[in-house]
Amino acid sequence: MKIEACAILAALLFHSLSVSAQQGETAAAAGFSKDIAPILTKKCVACHGPEKSKGRFRLDTFEFLMKGGESKSASVVPGQPAQSELFRRLTARDEDDRMPQKDDPLPAAQISLIEQWINAGAKFDGPDPKAPLVTLIPRAPHPEPPSSYHHPVPILALAFNPDGTELAAGGYHEITIWNPNEGTLLRRIKNVAQRTHSLDYSPDGALLAAAGGSPGQWGEVAVFNPTNGARVRVLGSMPDTALTVSFSPDGSRLAVGGADNSLRVYDVPAGKEQLVIQQHADWVMSIAWSGDGTRLASASRDRTARVYDAKTGDLETSYTGHQGPVFAVAFSGDGQRVYSAGRDKKIHVWDAKEGKEAGQIGGFDDDIFKLLVSGNWILSCSADKKIRQHSADKRELLRTLAGHNDWVYSLAVDGKSKRLASGSYDGEVRVWNLEDGQSLAAFIAAPGYPAAGETVRASTRE
The missing domain is CATH 2.130.10.10 (YVTN repeat-like/Quinoprotein amine dehydrogenase)
Known part of the structure; x- marks a missing residue:
């Protein structure tokens, strides 16, 4: 029985260490260009970009993101998600306070990525912090066109x-x-x-x-x-x-x-x-x-x-x-x-x-x-x-x-x-x-x- 108990404890310990290691690897793998920039570009830039900047807060570049807006709270505090205004707004339960407004909350997986990135130091991995976020996102090949069109498309060019x-x-x-x-x-x-x-x-x-x-x-x-x-x-x-x-x-x-x-x-x-x-x-x-x-x-x-x-x-x-x-x-x-x-x-x-x-x-x-x-x-x-x-x-x-x-x-x-x-x-x-x-x-x-x-x-x- 003691042998079986030890084996079970060892297995549980190994599983715990394995999960911890995987979480650490995931956190390390949460990069700004490939993980964070796509989320912010799709969900946030429309209200916090060059044409519209609610709360005088822009995040269409990494430089603007780190500056914050009219709020006195820092938008991102490296290593401290709970102290970061961005993370607080993304996870707020009050719809009037939550970002993005007039839209569904971010999925848990995306919030987790942002939290991991901040926990890991909120590091920038792109060539230029002043560059628009959209230019930092790695581009996958575009989807295939339809093999046969069911209806025409406007000829714009x-x-x-x-x-x-x-x-x-x-x-x-x-x-x-x-x-x-x-x-x-x-x-x-x-x-x-x-x-x-x-x-x-x-x-x-x-x-x-x-x-x-x-x-x-x-x-x-x-x-x-x-x-x-x-x-x-x-x-x-x-x-x-x-x-x-x-x-x-x-x-x-x-x-x-x-x-x-x-x-x-x-x-x-x-x-x-x-x-x-x-x-x-x-x-x-x-x-x-x-x-x-x-x-x-x-x-x-x-x-x-x-x-x-x-x-x-x-x-x-x-x-x-x-x-x-x-x-x-x-x-x-x-x-x-x-x-x-x-x-x-x-x-x-x-x-x-x-x-x-x-x-x-x-x-x-x-x-x-x-x-x-x-x-x-x-x-x-x-x-x-x-x-x-x-x-x-x-x-x-x-x-x-x-x-x-x-x-x-x-x-x-x-x-x-x-x-x-x-x-x-x-x-x-x-x-x-x-x-x-x-x-x-x-x-x-x-x-x-x-x-x-x-x-x-x-x-x-x-």
Whole structure:
């Protein structure tokens, strides 16, 4: 009996030591970047970030997290969860006091991770404590796109390759590549963010840049090999969706704007962020390079459009003539003028140096989403389901391209063949001849979905 009792006691002791060791290993394994940053980004940054900071408390960077807010209590006290205001708020029983507010409490497993991290010293394991938390999170491969689409997705992004033989379109967790003449699918590029809002080919066609993300959670700008679909590099992550992307004329730099109100410029060969420009008070909806690559223009929901020195990021001028959010911007061919448009249903023409209005182009029935300049043409698309082609010199309407049954969100132009591609909310892509306005092709850009000719329906918005 004594032997059995000793054996039982020994087993219990071994089990206790084993559990203790496992707990110690778990605590040691609770890292800030891989465990804590994802929780805070998903559940806390929306109310305690750059756009909104309840209690004057921000935690969108490690540096801000450790500073705390207007409360005199320290947000995080290394080694002491009970003395840490963050942990107290996460575990509070009073719903008015608990974080996150107006949401379910954090699961016990996530609270345990935060407690273990604080107990272990609340150490930072990232490269820069001032970096947004979203940039610290290790990225797993994106989910696979649907093998076959049961319904189309809005076409928010289109881009012709430099020789005009292929047309890229944004999909769901993918970029689809099409033959623009026949509307046939050529290939699918995977490992892409949930939504792609903007696409642009490098001037030599070797790279395809994609800006997108998951709304309200994170944004991403990545470059792909458009031939084999390999993801070459993720240039950057941001706290909210990336909405617009554009290569510089020489292809060495990439500009990105997004829902974090910032404009970023990357060195493409080095894969490094060069500039972060924070001049807007709302989403950056569109960006454009001047023809010589020395200036950048931006359009924002804050009702302004701006021009910057592309090398330094310094603000050169602002245009404040819009009466609503600005969704689109483009430079004139000579770089002397800027065109911008949005919710006020007009194309504003203004001086790129002084920011003074030089004219307007009207005749639109709804929001204008996109502007392109090709030669002497100003091309635009609108929520009124139409594409318009104006002359840049006289600002006269040359033709209206009608045929879409829903809002037209995206445009891409092939200057060599004088073709224009347009994409709409109902998933349809149309290709047009800009010399005579004829429709050359129409298809639904959703692999596995029936052909456009069989599926075009009246819009459900009316």
